[in-house]
Structure formats: structure tokens, C-alpha cells
Amino acid sequence: MRWLHYPDAVRASRIDLPHEIMKTIRIGNGAGFWGDNLDAPRKLAESGQIDYLTLEYLAELTMSILAHLRSRDPNAGYVSDVPTVIASCAPALKAQPGLKIVTNGGGMNPSACAKRCAEVLREAGLSECRIAAVSGDDLLPRIDELMAAGETFENFDTGAAFGETRPKIVSANAYLGAEGIVRALQGDARIIVTGRVADASLTVGPVLHEFGSGFDNLSLLSAATVAGHLIECGAQATGGMYAPWTTAIPLANVGYPIAEICEDGSLTVTKPSGSDGLVSTATVAEQLIYEIGDPEHYLTPDLDADFSQITLTQDGPNRVRVANASGHPAPPRLKVSMAYQDGWMINGMLTVCGPNATANARAAGRMILDRVAAAGYQLARTNIECLGAGDSMPGVRLPGPGSEPWEVVLRVTAHDPRREALDRLAREFAPLVTSGPPGVTGYATARPEPRRVLAYWPTTIDRRHVPPQVVVRTAQEWLA
Numbered sequence: 473m474r475w476l477h478y479p480d481a482v483r484a485s486r487i488d489l490p491h492e493i494m495k496t497i498r499i500g501n502g503a504g505f506w507g508d509n510l511d512a513p514r515k516l517a518e519s520g521q522i523d524y525l526t527l528e529y530l531a532e533l534t535m536s537i538l539a540h541l542r543s544r545d546p547n548a549g550y551v552s553d554v555p556t557v558i559a560s561c562a563p564a565l566k567a568q569p570g571l572k573i574v575t576n577g578g579g580m581n582p583s584a585c586a587k588r589c590a591e592v593l594r595e596a597g598l599s600e601c602r603i604a605a606v607s608g609d610d611l612l613p614r615i616d617e618l619m620a621a622g623e624t625f626e627n628f629d630t631g632a633a634f635g636e637t638r639p640k641i642v643s644a645n646a647y648l649g650a651e652g653i654v655r656a657l658q659g660d661a662r663i664i665v666t667g668r669v670a671d672a673s674l675t676v677g678p679v680l681h682e683f684g685s686g687f688d689n690l691s692l693l694s695a696a697t698v699a700g701h702l703i704e705c706g707a708q709a710t711g712g713m714y715a716p717w718t719t720a721i722p723l724a725n726v727g728y729p730i731a732e733i734c735e736d737g738s739l740t741v742t743k744p745s746g747s748d749g750l751v752s753t754a755t756v757a758e759q760l761i762y763e764i765g766d767p768e769h770y771l772t773p774d775l776d777a778d779f780s781q782i783t784l785t786q787d788g789p790n791r792v793r794v795a796n797a798s799g800h801p802a803p804p805r806l807k808v809s810m811a812y813q814d815g816w817m818i819n820g821m822l823t824v825c826g827p828n829a830t831a832n833a834r835a836a837g838r839m840i841l842d843r844v845a846a847a848g849y850q851l852a853r854t855n856i857e858c859l860g861a862g863d864s865m866p867g868v869r870l871p872g873p874g875s876e877p878w879e880v881v882l883r884v885t886a887h888d889p890r891r892e893a894l895d896r897l898a899r900e901f902a903p904l905v906t907s908g909p910p911g912v913t914g915y916a917t918a919r920p921e922p923r924r925v926l927a928y929w930p931t932t933i934d935r936r937h938v939p940p941q942v943v944v945r946t947a948q949e950w951l952a
Contacts, residue, residue, distance in 0.1 A: 497682050499675050499699065500730040500744075503527040504706030506534050506551050506577075512706065512728045513557045517564035517571060519744040522730055523682075526674040527557060527575035528704045535668065536811040536926040538579040539643035549580030550665075555588045558663065562596035565662065574653060574674050578665040580643065582607050583943070586665045590950035593663070599948040604656030606666035608941040611644040611808065611933070618937060625808070625931045637929055640812040646933055647807045649773030651687075652940030653677025659944035668809065672700030675731065676774050683735045687774065687802065691737045694797040697777045699731035699739050701770070702759050702794070709741060709759040711749035722748040727790075739794040740787060751790040760784075771807075773935070776800040805932040814927035815852070818894040819885040820901045823914030825878060830861040832909035833882040839908060840884050840900045849893040857883045881914075887925060894922035 500522040502513030506529045517525050529551045542549030554577035565571055578585040586605040593601045611618065615638070619625070625634040645668035654677050656664045664677075679696035680686070687693060702709055709729040711721050727747025732740040743751050760779060764770045770777040777799040787793040824833035837856035844851060857863040860880040886897055898919040904912045 496732055496734045497524065497678065498522045498730055498732050499524040499526060499678055499703070500728060501526045501528060501674075501703040501706055502557070502728050503529055503553070503575075503577075504704065504708060505529060505531060506537075506553060508706055510553065510556065510560070514560040514564070515747070516728055516730070516744065517561045517568075520568065521744055523570060523572070524678045525561065525571065525573045526700075526703070527554070527573065527577055528671050528674055528706075529553070529575065529577040530579060530668060530671075532809050532811075532928050535579065535643060535645055535809055536928075538581075539811055540924070540926065542580045543642065547581070547584050550582065550585035550588075551575075551577035551579055553577065554585055554665065555592050558589045559592045559596065562593065562598060565598060565601065566596070572657070572662045572664070572678070574664045574666075574678060576666045576669045576671075576674060578605060578607075578667050580610065580645075580667065582665045582667045586663075586943075586945075587950050589663055589665060590947035593947040594951060599946065601663060601947050602659070602661045602944055603663040603665065603947055603950055604659060604661035604942055604944040606648070606652035606656055606664060606669065606940055606942050608652065608939055609645045609648045609667040609669070611646055611938070612641070615641065615644060618933065621937065623933055623937070625810070625929075625933075628930050628932060634929075634931070637812050640814070641929070642811050642813060642926060644808060644810040646938045647773055647809070648938065648940050649673045649802065650677035650680060652942050654681050655940070655942045656944055657681040659942070661944045670773050671704040672697045672772055673774055675700030675703065679733055690775070690799055690801070692735070693775050694777055694799040695733060695737040695739045695794075697770075697772055697775045697799065698760075698779065698782065698794060698797040699733050699741075701764070702741055702756060703729040703731050705759060705762065707749060708762070709755060710743045710751050711755055714750065714755050714758065716754070721750050724748055737797070739797070740791055741794060742791045749790075751792055753784040753786055753792055756784055756792045756794070771803050773806055774802055776803055802935070804935060806935045806938055808931045808933050810929035810931060811926040812929055814925045815887060815889040816891045816894050816922045817885065817887045817925045818897060818920050818922045819883055820898060820920040821884075821914070822882045822901060822904060822912055824880055824882055824909065824911050825913065826911035827878065829878055829880050829911060830858050830876065832911060833858045833861075833880050836904050836908045836912060837882055837884050839904065840897065841886075843900050843903075844893070844897045847896050849888075849890070849896055851886045851888045851893055851897070853887040855885045857885070859883060891922050898922070
């Protein structure tokens with residue numbers, strides 16, 4: 473459903489307007505990462521102020537975690553929060569027939585996620601709700617075929633060749649754009665679960681579908697891409713992580729962002745009325761420059777966006793108008809996120825207190841590593857940190873009179889190809905309680921456990937090799 477620029481009271485009543493005069497859609501994003509506030513999506517959906525709810529869950533680290541989960545269970549590999557959120561939004565889906573949900577929480581296994589969501593919807597009495605699974609991003613089964621077709625998969629950060637890394641690859645996912653989402657919406661899907669679709673594309677898809685536009689409409693595509701980027705991190709645009717934040721900006725009931733997008737490409741960012749937080753030119757500007765690299769060429773699967781001329785104008789309380797987005801046609805190659813096995817890592821922590829706490833903690837860390845070496849293990853990489861003594865922000869903390877802490881947390885981290893080497897390191901923390909410097913405490917839990925390391929390999933692929941695949945079925949059909 474699209475909205476005219478009516479007052480909030482009228483919008484909240486969700487009056488159906490004739491299609492030919494509807495000019496604006498409202499898209500709210502209720503998740504910026506896996507682990508975000510579980511209540512935020514429901515509150516956005518129940519507000520009656522949005523037409524689409526997007527849920528953005530994926531990062532490179534998330535994909536590595538999901539790859540590990542799928543390796544243990546072929547029915548896993550998706551963000552487990554998704555079915556929970558769908559269940560919480562079921563009453564709103566019933567009450568608002570035009571409300572749709574788009575999420576990339578399908579991760580490594582969109583079909584399995586769609587089936588689990590189908591179970592949730594059937595239990596809620598929504599068996600006829602249409603669910604789409606959008607895939608095609610998973611390149612792992614096709615790597616050799618693609619290499620034979622000319623793809624080299626060299627690391628675009630370092631230029632390193634792919635050869636030695638190829639046998640260790642455990643996941644490979646291209647960043648798809650909005651095409652699959654548009655096709656799913658054309659198939660009347662209300663719930664769209666995708667794999668690795670780029671963050672902003674979750675918003676671009678609904679915009680292009682609602683306005684019947686193609687990917688050649690660069691004005692609308694630019695506005696939609698900026699809108700998607702501004703809301704993709706959830707409350708980060710509405711006061712969360714705001715640099716000048718004070719307690720005068722309450723965040724306990726922070727409202728998650730809403731993008732109002734008009735067919736002419738005009739865009740306003742806001743949040744639900746009555747919610748906490750702040751939408752100002754400053755909060756929006758902080759999100760605008762987040763993770764964009766070159767502002768004149770913010771590359772997405774849908775658009776080579778230009779953010780350099782964007783203007784922000786306060787358009788009332790908690791409303792910011794965004795203008796002058798532009799862009800060029802989409803790049804010919806898509807980003808690919810790969811993960812490969814890279815040995816083991818471990819970290820353990822102790823608290824060291826009393827006078828000379830920092831020096832004693834650093835000495836204790838060296839003792840741990842010396843004892844591991846004496847046992848016959850030279851570890852590949854190690855790091856000693858004293859949290860509370862400035863190590864989390866090296867070079868920033870300015871020492872002064874009385875600045876020496878009387879309590880720090882010692883953290884020792886190591887990486888090595890051999891698990892047994894890290895198992896030995898894990899056994900060297902507890903002995904410090906009686907055989908180390910004075911003031912060692914805080915060891916009341918089990919030994920730290922080594923865990924596998926999945927390292928990141930960024931590369932690209934010709935977009936012609938990665939067509940999206942879309943399956944749309946009712947919840948009942950997914951379970952048949």
C-alpha cells in the first residue's frame with residue numbers, strides 16, 4: 473500500500489486510497505544485524521505506519537557462522553531469529569493485509585528458513601500467506617565450474633591468487649541485488665526470505681515493484697538505494713551510537729527507522745510516533761557515511777550510487793528530508809564473500825587488581841606464553857591486552873596524574889593451526905591464581921575452548937554468472 477502525505481493520525485488509520493493517486497510507500501527496517509532487538513520488528517509492524525518491514529541480518533562474520541551451522545546440520549544455516557520474528561508479527565500480518573516482510577535472514581539456506589516460517593504461519597492461521605525463497609547467491613557447489621568459465625576469484629584487497637585457498641573454502645556467496653525480490657513481489661509473496669542479498673537491495677526491491685519501475689530509472693533507483701542504506705542498520709539512524717549522545721535522548725524504547733519514498737524519488741527518514749530516540753540531520757548524516765568507501769561510487773548490485781551531493785534538511789520533529797542522490801548503472805561484477813578454514817584460535821581472560829595492576833597483568837600474560845613455549849609449542853600468533861589500561865583504544869587514552877588503574881582485565885589471544893597447542897594454552901590460566909603475580913582473580917568458569925577460524929576472502933564475479941532463483945508458494949504448499 474502507498475500513502476499520500478497525510479497527517480500521522482490519518483496514516484495511522486490506514487485508509488485505503490485509490491491506486492492511481494497513491495504516491496508514497498513507507499518501509500521500516502526492524503533489524504540491523506543478527507542479535508538485534510527482537511521486539512523492534514513487531515513494534516514497527518504494529519505501528520500501522522509501514523507498508524513493508526525489512527529485516528537486515530547479514531554480515532561477513534554472520535555468513536561464516538551460518539556456514540559452520542549448515543556444515544553440522546543441512547537444515548540449518550539461516551538466521552534463527554527469523555521464524556521468531558515472523559511469529560511475533562503474525563497478528564499484524566492478519567490485521568494489515570497489505571503489510572509485507574522482506575529479509576535476507578535466509579542466509580545460507582533460504583528454503584529451510586521459508587519452510588520454518590511456513591510452520592509458524594500455519595500455526596497462526598495464515599496457511600494461505602505466500603512465502604518466497606530467493607537464492608542463487610551460493611557459489612560453493614559451482615566454484616570449479618566458474619573457474620573453468622574464466623573466473624579467477626583473486627582477493628580484491630590483496631591481489632593474492634586463489635589457488636592455495638581453494639581447497640580450504642567452506643562458503644562462497646555473491647551479493648545479489650533487488651531483482652529476485654521484485655520477481656517475488658510480482659508473484660504476490662508477502663514474506664520474502666533471501667540469501668546473501670545486499671543490505672540496501674531489501675528496500676530497492678519494494679520501491680521498484682510498487683512504482684512499476686525498472687533498473688533504468690536511475691533517479692528512483694538512487695533514492696531507493698540511499699533509503700536502504702540509511703535504514704539498514706536499524707536504530708543506528710535513530711539515535712543509537714550517536715556520537716554526541718547524552719541521557720537526554722532516551723533509547724529504552726528507541727524507534728527503528730522508516731523511509732518514506734515517493735515516486736518522484738523524494739525521500740524522508742523518520743520513526744514511529746511516540747517512540748524514543750532521535751531523527752535529525754546529524755543522526756542521519758552519521759549513518760549516511762557509514763561504511764561507504766568512495767562517496768561518489770558506493771557500489772551495490774543495483775547501482776553505482778553517488779552520495780557526494782546529498783543534502784539533509786530537518787523537515788519537522790524526527791523527520792529528515794534527503795535529496796540529490798544520483799548514480800550510474802550497476803557495476804558489471806558483483807562482490808563475493810568467501811570463508812575459508814584458517815586454523816584455530818582461543819582467548820582467555822583474568823582480572824588483575826591492586827597496585828601495579830597493569831604491569832602485573834602484562835607479566836602474567838607473558839608467563840602464560842612462556843609456559844606454553846616451555847611445553848614445546850611456539851604459537852603462530854599471539855596478543856596480550858590489558859582492558860582498562862587503554863589497550864582497546866591504543867594511542868587514544870592520554871595518561872595523567874592518578875590514571876594508573878588498580879583493576880584491569882588481562883586477555884590473552886592466540887591463533888595456531890594446531891588445536892592441541894591451544895588446548896595447552898587454555899590450561900595455563902588457572903595456575904596463575906597461585907603461581908603468578910598478586911591480585912590475580914576472576915577465574916571461576918571453565919577453561920576457554922579453542923574454536924575454528926573461518927577467514928575472509930573478498931572477491932568478485934561477473935554478474936551474468938549469478939542469476940537469482942525465486943520460488944513462491946503458500947505456507948501450506950511449503951509444508952506439503
